[in-house]
Amino acid sequence: RKGLRKMKQSSKKLLALMTAGMLCAGSLGALPAFAETEGETGENDTIETAEAIDVNTEVTGNLSSDNDVDCYKVTLQEDGTLSATFTRPSLNDYRSFWTLKLVNENNTLVQEWDIDGEGTAYRTDNEGIKAGTYYYIVSTASLHSKETYTLNVTYTPVSETTTYYEAEFNNDAESANPISVNTPYSGNIRNDNDVDYYSINLDNPGSLAIQFSTSSNEDNRDFWDIYLLDENENQIDSWKKSADNLKVTFKSIGLRSGKYYIKVTSDSLSLKDTYTIQANFTPSTDEKKFEEEHNDELSAANTFALNSSITGNIHDDKDIDYYALNLEQDGLIQFNFKHTDIEDSRDFWNYFLTDAEGNKICDWEISGTTTNQKTSKMGLQKGTYYLVVKSAFLYNDVDYIISNTFSSDGVFEAESNDTIETANKIPVATACVGNLYKNNDVDYYSFTVDKTSEVSISFNHVDLEDNRTFWNFSLLSGDENALLKQSVNGDKTNVKSDTVKLEKGTYFIKVASSYLSSDANYTLTVNAKEITYTKGDANADGSIDSTDVFEMMYSCAKKAVGRTDDLLEGENFLAADIDENGTLDSTDIFYEMLYIASKGAGVPVDWDSIVK
CATH class of the missing domain: 2.60.120.380 (Jelly Rolls)
Known part of the structure; x- marks a missing residue:
């Protein structure tokens, strides 16, 4: 602000008096000197000599010449509002005759008004003002008038106002x-x-x-x-x-x-x-929480409690909102993003999940017409994660509401499990929820069979209404040899693999995208039926004797001539396959007969001593 620069020279009135004196001396008679209007001191032309006035009280004055200045001092004991009413006779002239200024004790301009000659009463707006000393200064504007004016300064302390x-x-x-x-x-x-x-x-x-x-x-x-x-x-x-x-x-x-x-x-x-x-x-309340700016980076992230919602806003196209989620145990998390319909089907928001170091795990985009978007459920290991919201291709400042649903119940994939070394351990006969959250995501699972078992894998998902292949899964041995492979189409919601015999041990399942991908949740179940049999008891009658030899020889003979009916299979076949090489042949029959003969002769014997 500009300070008040126009000040009357201290010699102005002295020069006027000297001139008047000389005129009087040269006259035949004395002329009457101009008298200040009652209420003015006559020497109030600077703020140093300003006339102290009371607020809410009228004071009158006039400008004797176009260089004359009248200064009035008001002192306020507390903050309040200040206005001034300037009353003058109407000159029926729209041009400005008076300038009224309000300055502070440092002579810094607070406000200034030009007052024309058309009206009779000019009232300034209320000014909020701090306690202290102020000055009202009256001076000539573009035109000069000697008409008497009345100034009334109205003051209302802040303690007495509701405005x-x-x-x-x-x-x-x-x-x-x-x-x-x-x-x-x-x-x-x-x-x-x-x-x-x-x-x-x-x-x-x-x-x-x-x-x-x-x-x-x-x-x-x-x-x-x-x-x-x-x-x-x-x-x-x-x-x-x-x-x-x-x-x-x-x-x-x-x-x-x-x-x-x-x-x-x-x-x-x-x-x-x-x-x-x-x-x-x-x-904010427990029922409704708001984003808390600034939260534009990882270190300033707002805490996002589990099973809660937050109302946020991307207030410009460079704004980014970070939310921190702390998982104290492994669990499944799902996000729900809502906003009002902005009637534009293009993408306006991009939100994504990162790990504790800020590495992106998965992301989603939402359009202006998709008002309620639920993500698939994602399994995560315990730890700290961040949900990040920012503008997508386009920007909009509509509020969004994002919520999360978390559960640690059940069996689920827990990222990251992208390698056989980081495979999630899952139990057999229990459904496990998984998700391929991006094109190159791979999910590994490990499971253990305690005894030789017949194993198959069930794979379920929602109907994608697309008959193309979206998933491939395979059963792997410990050295990653594929024991079986299976593809899954988008319209096949329940798929069961072939059955394979597995010995006692740990095995792995690998799930990956096909040339198409989907982030829909899938459910994976390892089906294992323990194979219970007594080695050598081919007819399963509870004893190992010549009848078992007969069953083995009969099955071998039929197979040799190309017959497939009544062959030993399942647990009976496994009991007859003495050397466990997957084939029933004369070697197994020899081992069977040797075992029976040794037992009959009273020679201590077991299968390990027979099969060397």
């Missing part, structure tokens, strides 16, 4: 006016250089929405710039306000507890109309 005003000077954060939330305050941008700062203290985290009101003059240009700043004056968001929009409530911003500033200024245009600003605040 709150900006209190100048509040041009920086240090001198910001403290304001309460949900309370309107009036202010004014007096000139291009004026800046209004307001400070707010939030005791709790919550959502802040700034409401800005002005009188409308049908001008759609932007006259006001409004900024929300953190306690270090870093910008959180900004908005513009035109004069043709009477009242606007800017989008809400989720904030942490702490101190914030609202800054009001003008850009290239200025309008001296009074504005009203109100900081509407809604605190």
Whole structure:
């Protein structure tokens, strides 16, 4: 702001008196000297000699010449509102005759008004003012008038008003006016250089929405710039306000507890109309939580409690929202992203999940017309993860609500399990929920059979209504040899693999995408039927004798001539396959006969001593 620069030279009135004296001396008779109007001292032409006046009391004066200046001093004991009524006779002239200025004790201009000759009473707007000493200065404008004026300074202490005003000077954060939330305050941008700062203290985290009101003059240009700043004056968001929009409530911003500033200024245009600003605040509750800015990086992430929701906002196209999830145990997590319909089917939001180091695990995009999107369930190992929300191809500042559902019940894949070394251990005969969250994702599982068993794998998923192949799974030995392979089409919701005999031990299942991929959840079940038999008891009658030899020889003979009926199979075949090489032949019959003969002769014998 400019300080008051125009001051009357101290010699002005002295020169006028000397001139008048010389005129008198050369006259035949004495001329009457001009007398100051009652209420003026006659020597109140500088702020140093200003006449002290009482507020809410009239004082009269006039400008004896176009160089005359009248200064009045008012002292305020507390913050309040100040206005002035300037009454004069009507000159029926629209041009400016008087200039009224309000300055502070440092002679810094607070406000200035030009008063024309058309009306009789001119009242300034209420000025929010801080306690202290101020001066009203009356001087000639573009034209001079000697008419007597009356000045009445009206003051209302802040303790006696229910209307709150900006209190100048509040041009920086240090001198910001403290304001309460949900309370309107009036202010004014007096000139291009004026800046209004307001400070707010939030005791709790919550959502802040700034409401800005002005009188409308049908001008759609932007006259006001409004900024929300953190306690270090870093910008959180900004908005513009035109004069043709009477009242606007800017989008809400989720904030942490702490101190914030609202800054009001003008850009290239200025309008001296009074504005009203109100900081509407809604605190977070257990039922409804808000994003808390700044949360634009991993280290500043908001805590995202499990089985809860958060309302957030991408307030500009560079904004990023980070949320931290702490899983104290392995579990399944699912996200639900909601927003209002913005009637545009293109993608506006991108959200993704990262590990503790910020490495992306999976991501999703959501369009402007998809108002409710649920992700597939994802199995995660215990630890810290981050959900990140940012703009996609397009930007929109509509609020979003994101929630998570977490459960540690059941059996599920737990990322990362992309290698055989990191395979998830799963029990047999129990459904395990899994997910291929991206094209190159691979899921490994391990399971153990305690005894020789017949094993198959069941694979279930929702109907994708597409008959092409989306999944491939295989059963692997410990050295990663494939014991069986199976493909799964999108329209085949229940697939069961062939059965394979597995000896006691640990095995692996690998699930991968085909040339097509889907992030739909699948359910994997290892079916294992323990094979129970007594080696050598081919007819399963509870004893090992010549009848078993007969069954073995009979089966071999039929197979030799190409017959397939009544062959030994299943557990009977396994009992007859003495050397366990998968084939029933004369060697097995020899071992069987040797075992029976040794037993009959009373020679201690077991199968390990027979089969060497």
